[in-house]
Amino acid sequence: MSDVTRYEEGRRAVSAVAEKVLAEYPPATTPVRQFLGACFDAGLAWVHFPVGRGGLGVDAGIQDIADGILQGAGGANPFQLNPMAYGMAGPTVVAHASEEMKTRLLRPMYTCEHIWCQLFSEPGAGSDLAGLATRAVCDGAEWVVNGQKIWTSLGHVARWALLLARTDPGVAKHKGLTYFVLDMQSPGVEVRPLRQMTGDAEFNEIFLTGVRIPDTQRLGEVGEGWRVAMTTLMNERNAIGKASSIRNSGLIRVPLRLWAQRPDLRTPVLQDRLVALFARADAVRLTCVRQRAERGGGPIGPEGSAAKLVSAELGQAIFEFCMDFLGPEATCYSGYDARREPEDLGDGVKLWASATGDEDVQRMFLRSRAYTIEGGTSEVLRNIIGERVLGLPGDLRADREKPWAQVPRS
Numbered sequence: 001m002s003d004v005t006r007y008e009e010g011r012r013a014v015s016a017v018a019e020k021v022l023a024e025y026p027p028a029t030t031p032v033r034q035f036l037g038a039c040f041d042a043g044l045a046w047v048h049f050p051v052g053r054g055g056l057g058v059d060a061g062i063q064d065i066a067d068g069i070l071q072g073a074g075g076a077n078p079f080q081l082n083p084m085a086y087g088m089a090g091p092t093v094v095a096h097a098s099e100e101m102k103t104r105l106l107r108p109m110y111t112c113e114h115i116w117c118q119l120f121s122e123p124g125a126g127s128d129l130a131g132l133a134t135r136a137v138c139d140g141a142e143w144v145v146n147g148q149k150i151w152t153s154l155g156h157v158a159r160w161a162l163l164l165a166r167t168d169p170g171v172a173k174h175k176g177l178t179y180f181v182l183d184m185q186s187p188g189v190e191v192r193p194l195r196q197m198t199g200d201a202e203f204n205e206i207f208l209t210g211v212r213i214p215d216t217q218r219l220g221e222v223g224e225g226w227r228v229a230m231t232t233l234m235n236e237r238n239a240i241g242k243a244s245s246i247r248n249s250g251l252i253r254v255p256l257r258l259w260a261q262r263p264d265l266r267t268p269v270l271q272d273r274l275v276a277l278f279a280r281a282d283a284v285r286l287t288c289v290r291q292r293a294e295r296g297g298g299p300i301g302p303e304g305s306a307a308k309l310v311s312a313e314l315g316q317a318i319f320e321f322c323m324d325f326l327g328p329e330a331t332c333y334s335g336y337d338a339r340r341e342p343e344d345l346g347d348g349v350k351l352w353a354s355a356t357g358d359e360d361v362q363r364m365f366l367r368s369r370a371y372t373i374e375g376g377t378s379e380v381l382r383n384i385i386g387e388r389v390l391g392l393p394g395d396l397r398a399d400r401e402k403p404w405a406q407v408p409r410s
Contacts, residue, residue, distance in 0.1 A: 010058030061292030087239025178226030
């Protein structure tokens with residue numbers, strides 16, 4: 001069977017299943033969690049996952065078809081509801097977890113019964129993630145974890161976390177890491193909010209003191225944490241940078257809406273800028289569509305860094321345009337005084353501030369400054385593209401083979 005034939009058959013199958021779900025569970029009258037559960041059971045959660053694990057075993061690019069049908073009819077967007085679960089935890093669990101863990105974790109994360117977060121970055125390990133210092137020490141059938149994590153989105157509401165910790169300080173930094181799934185309700189987990197310049201506190205710092213994790217909640221082999229983390233990071237960049245196949249969707253809809261609503265603010269110069277942004281957004285959209293088609297059902301590779309890089313810089317340019325378009329009105333922002341509460345969709349499901357709020361252009365302008373930092377800085381992504389996609393010589397790394405314990409740290 002040719003790739004084109006396989007894709008077309010998968011597309012028709014997914015379309016039929018999505019229409020059936022809509023007929024049986026209309027989004028307008030079905031509670032959000034029940035609707036998402038029906039989507040998972042039908043294989044529409046992650047269509048490229050195996051049957052019974054939220055998927056149908058078809059090409060990943062066909063997810064756009066399912067999302068377009070379901071969300072076009074008013075269905076919830078799981079990435080907005082549970083971004084770390086949908087974009088990162090799900091693909092990592094399905095690739096590396098035991099069958100028991102897949103059964104226990106995948107459906108509740110998709111239905112938003114369990115919110116997820118990611119415990120990777122530390123005060124001394126951000127762009128150099130492999131230099132992290134959080135320790136996990138084996139104690140029989142458990143691991144005892146001590147350390148600090150930072151910039152943890154939704155850590156204050158998460159039930160589960162993806163945790164990368166150091167289990168062997170006597171080997172090179174990439175080789176001494178192990179990956180775990182952590183229950184955030186475990187004794188010894190302390191969450192402190194970090195107030196951002198938007199006024200929100202979606203970020204948190206997490207302190208882990210004597211936290212015990214059963215060895216059954218380890219993903220991958222001991223010392224193989226970096227390999228598992230690459231699955232998470234590649235999917236994170238893809239989730240952040242992925243553009244919908246539908247034209248005028250995504251962030252470009254914000255300046256288009258402003259342009260339509262405020263003809264009094266239009267000028268020829270601003271019109272030229274908007275046209276240029278629209279062209280960039282469409283180029284990103286089509287590039288992402290091509291990447292998904294070329295990947296088929298295969299894993300996400302380093303090329304996903306390119307999508308995240310261009311999407312992040314485009315997003316910043318979009319909100320810079322919006323602020324210039326509004327002129328003096330852009331200085332009016334009242335969001336500094338209180339933590340922004342998520343929209344309650346009922347059924348125990350909330351729409352988190354980290355993924356919404358495009359009506360508040362000033363807030364999104366401030367939030368957009370993080371686009372080129374979160375999920376890998378633009379500088380790191382350019383290195384990845386240069387080394388792993390273009391084949392250029394890599395940076396000099398003096399600590400590549402040196403044991404982590406012997407590497408000087410500030």
